[in-house]
Amino acid sequence: MLRWQLIILLFFTGIGTAARADDVSCPTLTTAVQVAACPSDEELRVTFVGYCSDDARGYDLADRDTCVDYESYRRRKNIALWEVGDKFQGYLSCDLPADLVRQLKPAGIAVKTQGTVTRVVCSYPRDIVFVHRTREQCQVEGSGNCEADPSACRASCGK
Numbered sequence: 447m448l449r450w451q452l453i454i455l456l457f458f459t460g461i462g463t464a465a466r467a468d469d470v471s472c473p474t475l476t477t478a479v480q481v482a483a484c485p486s487d488e489e490l491r492v493t494f495v496g497y498c499s500d501d502a503r504g505y506d507l508a509d510r511d512t513c514v515d516y517e518s519y520r521r522r523k524n525i526a527l528w529e530v531g532d533k534f535q536g537y538l539s540c541d542l543p544a545d546l547v548r549q550l551k552p553a554g555i556a557v558k559t560q561g562t563v564t565r566v567v568c569s570y571p572r573d574i575v576f577v578h579r580t581r582e583q584c585q586v587e588g589s590g591n592c593e594a595d596p597s598a599c600r601a602s603c604g605k
Contacts, residue, residue, distance in 0.1 A: 470578055472552035472568035472592070472599035473530040482527040484540035494519045528576075534568065536576035550574060552599040554591055557584045566601050 485493075498513035512522045525537045528547070538547060554569040566578040584603035592599040 468582070468603050469587075470533070470566050470580075470584065470601045470603050472555050472566075472596070473534055473576070474552070474596065475530060475548050475550050475570065475576075478528050478530045478544075478548055480526050480528050480538075480544065484526045485524060490520055490524060491516070493523065497523075530576060533578045534576040535578075536574060538574060542572070542574075547574070551596040553593040553596075555586055555599040555601060556590055557586050557601055559583075564603070566603070568599060 494513075494516055498519060512519055521539070524540045526540055527535060528538050529535050550570040550572070552568050552570055556567045556569075558565045558567060562581055564580050564582060564584050566580070566584055568576045568578075570576070580603055582603040584601045587600045587602055588598055
């Protein structure tokens with residue numbers, strides 16, 4: 447009899463844990479780490495020719511500025527993947543010094559859903575964005591503007 451009671455207790459404990467909401471907070475970037483290498487200038491020049499020589503680029507209304515010249519292309523494509531902890535990722539310009547990136551504090555938070563994936567989007571000064579992807583449903587706590595109080599950049603996520 448004790449064995450069945452233990453199984454039932456474990457079953458209901460598991461359900462209670464799965465249904466509870468988790469807070470997701472926008473991280474400070476003090477522990478941000480660049481996890482991918484920046485492209486070399488040679489790589490950028492080669493991909494500029496390949497990407498921007500495609501005739502379809504001239505008709506792409508959403509992306510007209512990328513192929514104006516090499517410098518425009520370089521500003522857009524000279525990026526590398528960064529991570530904060532095991533939740534947040536972002537693509538940052540390789541022209542930004544790492545020390546500057548690590549000093550930035552969150553300024554805003556938003557939640558965007560695409561199909562079954564929810565994106566918790568944390569914005570920082572200098573147009574920097576870090577994203578946490580989850581299959582849970584999330585909702586921003588408060589107004590989403592947390593420039594005055596970075597600790598207020600939170601979302602509640604649950605099943």
